[in-house]
Amino acid sequence: MKMIDIHSHFLPRSWPDLAARFGTPGWPWMKHTRAGEAMLMLGEQEFRPVNAACWEPAVRLEAMDRDGIDVQIICATPLLFSYHRPPAQALEVARIFNDAALEICAAAPQRLKALCQVPLQDTELACRELSRAMADGHVGVQIGNHVGARELHDEGIITFLQHCAAEGAAVFVHPWDMMAQERMPKYQLPWLVAMPAETQLSILWLILSGAFERLPRSLRICFAHGGGSFPYLLGRVDNAWRNRDIVRADCPRLPSSYVDRFHVDAAVFSADALSFLVRTMGEDRVMLGSDYPFPLGEQQAGSLIRSHAGLPASVRAKLLQANARRFFRLASAPAAQGAAAAARRSA
Amino acid sequence: MKMIDIHSHFLPRSWPDLAARFGTPGWPWMKHTRAGEAMLMLGEQEFRPVNAACWEPAVRLEAMDRDGIDVQIICATPLLFSYHRPPAQALEVARIFNDAALEICAAAPQRLKALCQVPLQDTELACRELSRAMADGHVGVQIGNHVGARELHDEGIITFLQHCAAEGAAVFVHPWDMMAQERMPKYQLPWLVAMPAETQLSILWLILSGAFERLPRSLRICFAHGGGSFPYLLGRVDNAWRNRDIVRADCPRLPSSYVDRFHVDAAVFSADALSFLVRTMGEDRVMLGSDYPFPLGEQQAGSLIRSHAGLPASVRAKLLQANARRFFRLASAPAAQGAAAAARRSA
Numbered sequence: 001m002k003m004i005d006i007h008s009h010f011l012p013r014s015w016p017d018l019a020a021r022f023g024t025p026g027w028p029w030m031k032h033t034r035a036g037e038a039m040l041m042l043g044e045q046e047f048r049p050v051n052a053a054c055w056e057p058a059v060r061l062e063a064m065d066r067d068g069i070d071v072q073i074i075c076a077t078p079l080l081f082s083y084h085r086p087p088a089q090a091l092e093v094a095r096i097f098n099d100a101a102l103e104i105c106a107a108a109p110q111r112l113k114a115l116c117q118v119p120l121q122d123t124e125l126a127c128r129e130l131s132r133a134m135a136d137g138h139v140g141v142q143i144g145n146h147v148g149a150r151e152l153h154d155e156g157i158i159t160f161l162q163h164c165a166a167e168g169a170a171v172f173v174h175p176w177d178m179m180a181q182e183r184m185p186k187y188q189l190p191w192l193v194a195m196p197a198e199t200q201l202s203i204l205w206l207i208l209s210g211a212f213e214r215l216p217r218s219l220r221i222c223f224a225h226g227g228g229s230f231p232y233l234l235g236r237v238d239n240a241w242r243n244r245d246i247v248r249a250d251c252p253r254l255p256s257s258y259v260d261r262f263h264v265d266a267a268v269f270s271a272d273a274l275s276f277l278v279r280t281m282g283e284d285r286v287m288l289g290s291d292y293p294f295p296l297g298e299q300q301a302g303s304l305i306r307s308h309a310g311l312p313a314s315v316r317a318k319l320l321q322a323n324a325r326r327f328f329r330l331a332s333a334p335a336a337q338g339a340a341a342a343a344r345r346s347a
Numbered sequence: 348m349k350m351i352d353i354h355s356h357f358l359p360r361s362w363p364d365l366a367a368r369f370g371t372p373g374w375p376w377m378k379h380t381r382a383g384e385a386m387l388m389l390g391e392q393e394f395r396p397v398n399a400a401c402w403e404p405a406v407r408l409e410a411m412d413r414d415g416i417d418v419q420i421i422c423a424t425p426l427l428f429s430y431h432r433p434p435a436q437a438l439e440v441a442r443i444f445n446d447a448a449l450e451i452c453a454a455a456p457q458r459l460k461a462l463c464q465v466p467l468q469d470t471e472l473a474c475r476e477l478s479r480a481m482a483d484g485h486v487g488v489q490i491g492n493h494v495g496a497r498e499l500h501d502e503g504i505i506t507f508l509q510h511c512a513a514e515g516a517a518v519f520v521h522p523w524d525m526m527a528q529e530r531m532p533k534y535q536l537p538w539l540v541a542m543p544a545e546t547q548l549s550i551l552w553l554i555l556s557g558a559f560e561r562l563p564r565s566l567r568i569c570f571a572h573g574g575g576s577f578p579y580l581l582g583r584v585d586n587a588w589r590n591r592d593i594v595r596a597d598c599p600r601l602p603s604s605y606v607d608r609f610h611v612d613a614a615v616f617s618a619d620a621l622s623f624l625v626r627t628m629g630e631d632r633v634m635l636g637s638d639y640p641f642p643l644g645e646q647q648a649g650s651l652i653r654s655h656a657g658l659p660a661s662v663r664a665k666l667l668q669a670n671a672r673r674f675f676r677l678a679s680a681p682a683a684q685g686a687a688a689a690a691r692r693s694a
Contacts (some may be wrong), residue, residue: 026385032489072625123488138410146530149529149530150522151530179526179527179530180526180527180544181497183493183496183498183526183548184548186555186556186593186596186597187551187556187593187594187596187597188556188591188593188594189548189551189555191587192580192583192584192587192594193544193547193548193551193580194544194578195542195577196544196576196580196583197527197541197543197544197576199535200540200576201530201531201540204534204539204540208533208534208536209533209534210555224514225583226579229540229543229576229579229580230543230545231579232543232573232576232578232579232615232620232623233539233540233543233576234617234620235615235616235617236539236543236572236614236615236616236617236643237539238616238617238644239616239643239645240535240538240539240642243642243643243646244532244642244643246534246535247535247539249533250533250534251534266577267583267588268582268583269582269585270582270583270585271579272582272623272626272627273579273581273582273623275623276579276619276620276622276623279619280619294590295590296583296586296587296590296591298586299479299590316643341674
């Protein structure tokens with residue numbers, strides 16, 4: 001089985017000093033601590049320890065070979081989005097990281113594909129950078145699930161999503177800038193509680209505001225982490241839509257009828273949750289996504305799906321590669337070496 | 348089948364003018380609009396339209412007969428908690444509503460049982476009112492899932508929960524005072540996104556802080572709305588616990604190993620979600636809860652469980668009554684009339 005991992009992150013080994021370039025503090029930078037290890041910094045604040053898997057294609061490809069991943073979609077980490085910065089600065093940052101992503105992919109162009117980032121706070125600049133990145137070889141874009149107080153159904157963001165559909169760019173929505181972090185000072189609770197709530201909130205904004213009615217069906221949009229809290233709470237949303245006029249005011253159809261408008265990754269880390277997710281979203285709209293190389297990701301990419309006895313082999317094949325191949329419009333020709341390795345493993 | 352509905356709300360028809368009594372604005376009161384209908388007000392703000400089902404036992408009992416509910420556990424709505432008020436005032440409010448609950452139950456003492464409320468911002472007063480209410484006939488207490496910035500693992504709240512265990516009081520945790528409402532101005536999003544996140548957050552605080560290690564196993568504690576977002580995200584939490592030291596710092600065992608320490612209601616409004624919930628929590632720790640008489644509740648109490656073809660009859664019986672009978676220590680002798688009606692319906 002030639003697996004495709006649609007959710008992985010990269011960081012360049014280093015990048016220009018953004019604080020110096022823009023004359024403002026609080027920009028991300030890499031503080032290299034020892035060989036192959038670094039601290040991702042936000043100004044003077046330690047944000048997250050990272051390692052060479054983020055920037056070194058050889059490390060990434062070795063892990064892919066180990067896990068049997070043929071193709072990996074890489075994107076930056078949301079910390080780099082810079083949506084709260086002046087648009088021209090965010091555009092410059094996007095260009096830096098978008099070009100860096102393609103440099104990493106150049107190490108194995110058939111096996112590494114990149115999603116760009118855009119200055120989403122400025123619709124026109126975002127559309128322009130999206131077009132430039134697609135022309136350069138990106139397969140789509142990663143966006144944050146909100147831009148400050150502007151949620152996904154904001155007119156500017158809808159315009160951007162329409163542009164993505166027109167350009168044939170896949171859209172991957174990643175939760176970030178998490179709500180209520182003052183209530184979650186420990187135990188990575190913002191990652192465990194607020195991130196999934198962010199994703200659910202964004203999907204509901206698209207559904208309940210009627211935005212999906214205005215977006216073309218050709219838009220390919222995918223939400224991270226198994227759709228966050230959305231799948232489990234969909235029954236509650238349907239029930240509310242049926243019984244409260246203010247819930248259905250702008251949404252003409254039952255909320256659950258919109259699940260055919262988006263995809264999710266399978267990063268749920270539980271066989272029962274994955275079964276439930278496939279029941280809810282359908283077997284054609286769930287795709288392997290590991291969150292590699294971060295510790296909250298699946299440590300052996302694809303293992304949950306591959307070892308899932310409750311899913312038929314045909315469904316597992318869809319989740320492991322066929323859905324992603326279609327979603328990202330990847331050529332079906334396998335990379336010879338990776339395919340051979342995968343064949344050995346699954347034999 | 349003699350069903351027990353463990354999650355329903357009441358409001359008295361009216362109560363003393365709290366603004367006048369305490370000399371401060373913003374207290375809840377009932378503005379009766381026409382026969383059997385009222386607007387629950389918060390100061391001068393309309394909070395929610397309500398009807399006689401909230402205060403009239405005859406209406407409630409008729410709905411119970413219609414749905415085949417033998418016993419219903421009633422509790423106030425979280426809006427009445429008054430946790431942000433001076434403790435002595437919250438105590439007085441608790442007494443008013445606790446006595447009013449027992450008045451409603453007096454209409455059918457075998458079929459209506461009440462959970463009290465307490466001034467949880469003051470541990471000593473809360474314990475005292477809990478003891479008074481239990482002596483008066485309450486079967487337990489409903490608490491909000493946090494008291495301002497104090498989460499469920501706060502020392503004062505742990506002390507209160509230990510007192511509940513010692514008194515044999517069942518505890519029902521209801522989400523309230525929802526996070527990030529500025530991001531959710533429409534479509535009842537605070538009820539659809541923030542409430543389930545609140546519940547998940549509270550369960551995780553109890554697990555990850557190690558609080559369950561300090562609470563006695565005899566504590567009977569139940570979370571509303573199918574545990575909020577908790578069940579679907581439990582795999583993510585386990586994975587984080589395994590891979591990040593800061594997640595497991597205060598929690599000695601795998602988070603999922605704590606699911607035997609609490610119950611949830613079954614208010615998930617989706618057959619697939621209910622199957623998943625029972626798989627996650629176990630068939631002994633899920634109980635019918637309708638959220639009657641509110642529009643976001645199950646309109647025909649018990650119908651989701653009763654009609655669930657995927658659950659064996661023995662499991663449905665546990666969810667519909669046996670688990671609740673044990674959790675609330677209800678006598679197994681049925682109320683004659685309700686039982687006869689239920690027998691006719693299930694024949």
